[in-house]
Amino acid sequence: MKTRTKLSRRTKKVKRSSGLFIAPSFLGVLMFFILPFMVVIYYSLIDNPISGNFVFFDNFVNIVGNSAFRKAVHNTTVFSAVAVPLAVLLSLLMAIVLEAELPFRSQFRTFLLSPMMVPVASIVLIWQVLFHYNGAINDMLGVFGIAKIDWLKSEYAQVVVVILFLWKNLGYNMILFMAALASIPKDILEVAKLESATPLQTFFYIKIRYLSSTLLFVTIMSLINSFKVFREVYLLTGDYPYDTIYMLQHFMNNKFKSLDYQTLSAAAILMSLVMVVIIGILFVAEDRFGKDVEG
Numbered sequence: 083m084k085t086r087t088k089l090s091r092r093t094k095k096v097k098r099s100s101g102l103f104i105a106p107s108f109l110g111v112l113m114f115f116i117l118p119f120m121v122v123i124y125y126s127l128i129d130n131p132i133s134g135n136f137v138f139f140d141n142f143v144n145i146v147g148n149s150a151f152r153k154a155v156h157n158t159t160v161f162s163a164v165a166v167p168l169a170v171l172l173s174l175l176m177a178i179v180l181e182a183e184l185p186f187r188s189q190f191r192t193f194l195l196s197p198m199m200v201p202v203a204s205i206v207l208i209w210q211v212l213f214h215y216n217g218a219i220n221d222m223l224g225v226f227g228i229a230k231i232d233w234l235k236s237e238y239a240q241v242v243v244v245i246l247f248l249w250k251n252l253g254y255n256m257i258l259f260m261a262a263l264a265s266i267p268k269d270i271l272e273v274a275k276l277e278s279a280t281p282l283q284t285f286f287y288i289k290i291r292y293l294s295s296t297l298l299f300v301t302i303m304s305l306i307n308s309f310k311v312f313r314e315v316y317l318l319t320g321d322y323p324y325d326t327i328y329m330l331q332h333f334m335n336n337k338f339k340s341l342d343y344q345t346l347s348a349a350a351i352l353m354s355l356v357m358v359v360i361i362g363i364l365f366v367a368e369d370r371f372g373k374d375v376e377g
Contacts, residue, residue: 173255
């Protein structure tokens with residue numbers, strides 16, 4: 083009985099101490115995530131922060147009918163639909179290639195990781211030097227008699243932003259895939275060789291099984307990073323860039339500057355709901371795919 087009493091006391095002490103350790107994190111989440119999000123929900127349901135009259139879903143109806151918002155949604159969707167799959171597939175391909183004992187493999191890996199160490203201001207400067215109307219790319223095209231292109235103010239603007247996104251993110255994604263590939267048990271791969279499995283069969287029936295969780299993580303991170311590309315685009319082109327690179331972040335930044343908090347809040351909630359749905363679909367797909375491969 084005494085032993086049980088001592089154990090129960092120790093258990094209570096452990097629970098109390100663990101609660102004390104968790105409390106700061108919980109307070110941080112409450113103060114910096116939950117409460118601000120509740121404020122955003124409140125702002126989305128009122129006409130303006132001063133009068134505070136509830137209009138319920140009028141702000142959502144108005145923002146859906148806003149032409150600038152629709153343009154921003156279209157451009158952001160097209161950009162993410164192109165850039166995210168390219169980032170995932172190209173980084174996976176590079177990780178598979180670098181599995182082999184190639185010359186200068188470590189140097190190539192370092193080169194791909196270098197954009198992660200470059201500050202945003204330097205990235206913008208590099209891209210201005212390359213894609214400015216009087217920049218290096220147009221100088222090279224001029225050698226072949228091709229007319230100059232105003233890259234960031236033409237239909238090629240979104241292509242430039244996709245290249246920028248890939249340049250920034252391929253190295254990080256590649257390292258994640260390389261780590262996942264290295265964790266695959268060697269004995270399983272040896273058995274596949276003994277069973278005369280082709281490289282494609284080994285990849286699709288074995289390696290993908292172990293890469294499924296990494297694929298999910300890389301896809302989610304690439305999706306999130308596709309929204310962060312706004313910083314570079316904003317520094318390159320300003321508040322109102324060429325039509326094809328006017329993103330959701332431009333729309334929200336401009337609404338913030340004009341103190342249109344109710345419209346900004348409604349847009350933020352819509353974006354959050356879409357992101358939750360997309361990430362939920364990815365989790366379900368990864369779960370089902372993983373089970374199918376195991377079977």
